[in-house]
Amino acid sequence: MEELTMTYEQAVAFLKKYMEENGRKQVEVAAELGVSGGLVSSFLAGTYKTPHAIIPKVQELAKIHEKKAVTPKEPDFVETSVSRTVTNAIAYAHLRGTVAVVYGDAGVGKTFAVREYMKRNSLALGITISPTYASVTGVNELIAEQLGVRERGDRKITREIVAKLRNSGRVLVIDEAQHLTVRALNHLRCVSDESGIGIALVGNEEIYSKLRGSGKADFAQLFSRVGMRKQVLTNSLTAEDIRNIFGPYGLDEGALGLLSGIAHTNYGLRGAVNVFVNTAAVYGKIDKAGIVKVMRDMNIGA
Structure with a gap:
């Protein structure tokens, strides 16, 4: 059994400071300790009859918190040849009001570059696609949330989205774009056409394959809107x-x-x-x- 080095007073002081600095509620701390919220409340109030049973749990939480505090963080964002390619493509779409596509290997820093562009450009509107949001309805929901659209139904939502984006000088940046269905991609093309804003699609090789459409005529309008396409690979890193x-x-x-x-x-x-x-x-x-x-x-x- 681990030696008990924390007193009751120290345990109470730690929990209060921990909750204040991390914005934790008593019920959340209770879950971390594996006890009930009422128990934490009475422990902090000094009314819990067997505080010595809780102190080891608090002591362990304190040690975990200390380790997390000194655990090295990921390196800060640094501009690389890949990030420049991504941000330049987004900037092109932004300035020209056209569609740009950046596609390639996973893990080369595309998402970090997207976040950096978003951070530096208040007119950039960003969404991340998952399989759940791959459809027209899913895309509309994500964009509507960003723009504060309260309409219901795809048609009304689309109409309001276009109205809010028209002449706004914004750019729509879509990360993990390979998840989009072809119908959703065509929907985004229409949004771009009607609003005049640029759209940057960022994802893996699959997004480019979908846009190209294996040469089928149905994809001609979609592919013809691509004003810039850039591939980034792991060997692009210098x-x-x-x-x-x-x-x-x-x-x-x-x-x-x-x-x-x-x-x-x-x-x-x-x-x-x-x-x-x-x-x-x-x-x-x-x-x-x-x-x-x-x-x-x-x-x-x-």
Whole structure:
């Protein structure tokens, strides 16, 4: 059994501070501790008859919280050759009021680039597509939520969306666009045509295949609206990109080389970042030996 090092007073002080700093309610803290909300309330009030039974749980929560506080975070956004390609394509769609498509490998930083463009441009409107929202109805719901549209029914919603977007100077950025149905893609083309705004579609190879439509005439109108199309692959990442992302953390050439190798595999930049974070968390530092061990544990080939 773990030695009890926290007093009742310290446990109460920790819980109060924990709730205040993290915006937690008593019921949420109770769930984390595995007890009832009423028990936490009486514990904090000093009326719980056996507080010594709860203190070990609070002590464990405090240790977990401390570990999370010092766990290394993902590197901050750094412009790369891939992110420039993505943001330039979005900017093109934005300025020209046309459709731009960025497609390619997973994990190369497309989503980070989308978020960065959104952060820097208040006129950018962004939605992320999942299979649940792949249809015309799903797309309308996501856009309507962003624009504050309260209408019901696809026709009324579409009419209101177009009215709000017309002459707005906005751009609609759609991440994970490969999930869109062809009907939803045609719907978006109509929204772009009627409102005059640009649309940027960001996703994997499948989105480009859908737009191209294997040369079928039905897809001609859709494909003809694409003003720019850019492909980004794991090998699009340069050595300079990797150095700019991980270099500020004092990594040597061996460590940088391993992370670069991961980034150029199917794991992509996302895999390299995961290895970076896990190495720091497990070993407290990041060097070639630690990275190799973490890669082995994660079944990532060196």
